Amino acid sequence: MTEVFETAGKKAGLQVWRVENMALVENASAINGNFHTGDSYLVLKTSKTRSGSFQWDLHFWLGLDSSQDERGAAAILTFQMDDYLGGGPVQYRQIQEHESSEFMALFPKGVKYMKGGVASGFKKAKTNVSDAKRLLHVKGRRSVRASEVPMKWSSFNHGDSFILDYGNDVYQWDGKECNGFEKLKADNVAKAIISDEKGGKGKLTKVEDGDTIPKAMLEALEGTPQDVQPATSDDIKAQVTRVPATLYHVSSDTGTLKIKKVGQAPFNQTDLDPGDCFVLDNGSYGKIFVWKGKQASKDERSGALMNATKFITDKNYSQFTQIELMAQGAETVMFKQFFRSWRNKHETVGFGEAYSASKVAKIEQIKFDMKSLSDSKLAARYRMVDDGSGKLEIWRVEDGLKPVDKSKYGIFFAGDCYLMLYTYKVGSRQEYIIYFWQGLHATKDEITASAFLAVELDKKYDDRPVQVRVVQSKEPPHLLSLFGGNPMIIVSGGRSRGKADGGIDETALVQVFCTATGGRACQVETTAKSLNSNDAFVLKTKSDCYIWVGLGASDDEVNAAKYTAGKLSSQSPKIVKEGHEDAAFWSLLGGKQEYASHPRLQDDLNENPPRLFAISNASGRVIVDEVPGEFSQADLCEDDVMMLDVWDQVFIWIGKGANAQERKAAPGLAEEYVKNDPRKRDSGISIINISQGNEPLIFTGFFPTWSTTFQYVKL
Known part of the structure; x- marks a missing residue:
């Protein structure tokens, strides 16, 4: 076995071995993805990291007809290979027809199950041969599985696709109730058989349910086309009692x-x-x-x-x-995901280089280069569609929509809701974003009205705008860029709380903090324990105004604090650095108290990769199905609603052919999905609704490539 282990995981790629008499026999790469139901296999995915080291995912796959001895051998060999690779691989147990999405992602052309195994004396699969005789039943819209079934017409049904591999010819038969997406996946499997297993020397013939049947199919299959069975519904998982991990x-x-x-x-x-x-x-x-x-x-x-x-x-x-x-x-x-927080070895806190300043790690903020917005990957990373210099209109929700005075743009009350219409250009075409912002202390009626009024405003622009629900403190970077480089100021109170348009507490403490793309200034409790060494603060009274600068505060935060002080106070601010406060300052805060002096932790989105889901009721009930592995634009189906989770935001993409039930169910499913995340994610993250053909860069940038003329598959 040593010689087998010596070749394992030495370069990036995929290696597959079959377990045969307590030994490993490597597959030819051309037949990777083919599994005999009576056997067990080891599958090793080797990836090269940025540092040049390797990381491994080691799967041991167990066929439903494999013996206990073979299954035990697969587990032992997996343990031995793990030891040989220094205990580095992540190991996965996979059961035929119930493989994980991580496993299915290794075989983008799908997996094929063949009958037999070593114990039954099967012959090894060969490439570029003309003696193939098998019928494959293709199932799955996202994770494709092709299972070998008896070569009889009674194996067919009107709801799925079937592939007859017969000599050098391949026939794809599509049932009359089979949808377009399933036909496309079956087509991919059929073409893979020709290119990978037949060395490209095969002919593909497509046959629709009801068409004249080619003579070769009639000769190869037992029975007649009249034996085709009715369509079968997708398997429905049994209901089980869910308990916490x-x-x-x-x-x-x-x-x-x-x-x-x-x-x-x-x-x-x-x-x-x-x-x-x-x-x-x-x-x-x-x-x-x-x-x-x-x-x-x-x-x-x-x-x-x-x-x-x-x-x-x-x-x-x-x-x-x-x-x-x-x-x-x-x-x-x-x-x-099951842990409250996770720190990796040698992890740097926040963006950029961290260094000690009186035991406080200062975060060097990296300025965002707006020129980089032409790169959709960067636009997606920072959630930016442009530089925020387009046209902005703001209304407060108040018995309908009441326009906000432009001199008050950028100041929001936590007890109110607002609608913002942002208009910008992509080439010569105007695009729109509707942000409906919901203050943490807004009434339920106001929150409901904001969502309704956003829909009404959307209709005025022929459903073209992207709608973004924003909960206070979860503002996306692009929204923060709409105020001319100044922070978004959020103060207590609101119209529903009896505050006038310009009303702000006579004494107030406002926390100012900035990220790579914008800043916020949020009113907090007027007490010393509200201070944080990473930020700057504005403390105002009727006769005084202070700017308190924490040891970890950046220059941008100090400048943002000066701007905030100018908007909220008529007094000239006094700059006070942390550690140099006088008694008068502490007196205004009710006395000196202990406050936060640890570095601010920021999410590492690389630890939470994007995930794409399809939301469909094609089977008669609403189903949420994850797209395995790396997804592409081709995974978006025009007749479905899709959900893209990028950790700090969730997008709902509505295909042009999506039906009313799917559209209605999607937002609730997205909220439930976030709520049930084991890591206890904040339910207030932005859920963004976009329609097909109106995708912003912050959405398209998460796909490997994006074409505005792409032809989507219809069901």
Whole structure:
């Protein structure tokens, strides 16, 4: 086995081995994605990091007809390969027809299940041959699986696609109830068979349900076309009781393997001990995780896997429950999501270089170069469609919409809701964004009215604007750029709270903080404990005005504080640096108190990669289906509603052919999705509605390529 392990994971790419008599036999790359149901396989994905090192994902795949001995051998060989690679791979147990999205993403052309296996004496698959005789049933709109079925007309049904691989000819038969997206996926499988397995020397013939059947198909298949079965609905998963994820500690320190419950999600990273192993049980949602500490013994590591397997039986989970194993330092995003926060080794806090200033890490803010907006990837990263210099109109929700005086643009009351219409140009074409901003203390009636009025305003522009719901403190960078480089000022009160247009508390403390693309100035409680060493603050009274500069405050934040002071106070501000306050300053805050003096933590979006979902009721019920792996524009279906999760924002993309039920269900599903995230995400993140043909750069930039003339698939 040593010679096999010596070739494993040495360069970026995909390697597949079949388990044969306790040994590994490597597949030819041309047939990767073909699996015999009576066998077990190891699949290794090797990726090269920016630092030049390798990282690995190691899957052991178990066919439904594979023997217990073969399954045991696959687990042992996986453990041995993991050891050979220094414990670095993340390991996954995969069961035929129930593979994870991570696994399916390795085979963009789909996976094919063939009957037989080593024990049944099957012959190895060969490329560029003319003796193929098999019928494949193609299922799945996103994750495509092609299963070998008996070569009979009774194997067909009117709702799916089937591929007859017969000699050098390939026939694709599409049922009359098969939709366009499924036909496209079947077409991809058929072409892959010709290009990968037949060396490009095959002919593809497409046959629609009801067409004249080619003579070769009639000869190859048992029975007649009259034997085709009715369409079958997609499998509906059985309802199970959902329980929160639970963390278990696995240890053999006393000489006997013991497991102990730690608690339920969300967990703390400090709960994990490098000297032991842990099992994160999320089996009611279909997955068990095993975490291996660097100092854990071999017994503890193998014991953790054994216990994860035992959980499946003891807790009556599905036999198809996935198992994911990882070493300390190689944690996956799906594992980290169950923890309140996660710090990677050598992680830098915030943007740019951090250095110590009286024990406070100062964050050097990187100025955003608006010229870079032509790069959609950067536009997506910073959520910017342009430089914010377009036309802005603002209304406050007040018995309809009341225009805000332009001299008050940029000042918002936390007790109110506002609509903002932003008009900008892309080439010679005008584009629109409607932001409906909801203050944290606005009434339910005002919040409801803001959403309704946004729809009404959208109709006036023929449904072309992008609608963005914005909850106070979750303002996207582009919105923050609309005020001429000045901060967005948010003060307490509002019309519903009895405040006049220009009303602001006589004594107020306002926190000012900036990011790479904009800033906010938010009124906070007038007390010393509200201070934060990373920011600047404005403290105003009837007769005084101070600007307090924290040790970690940037020059931009100081300048933003000066602007804020000028808008909120008629007094000339006094600059006070942290550590140099006088008694009068502390007196205005009710006395000196302890306040936050640790570095501000900012989200690392690389740890939360974008995820794309389709929302469809094509089967008669609303289904949310994730697109596996790296997605592209081709994964957007014109007759569906799609949901793109980029962690700090969620986009709802509405295809032109999406029906009313899908459109209605999508926003609620998006809110439920965020609410049920194991990491306890803030339910106030922006949910952005966009329509097909009106996608802004902040959406398209998350796709590898984007074409405005792209022809979408219709169902």
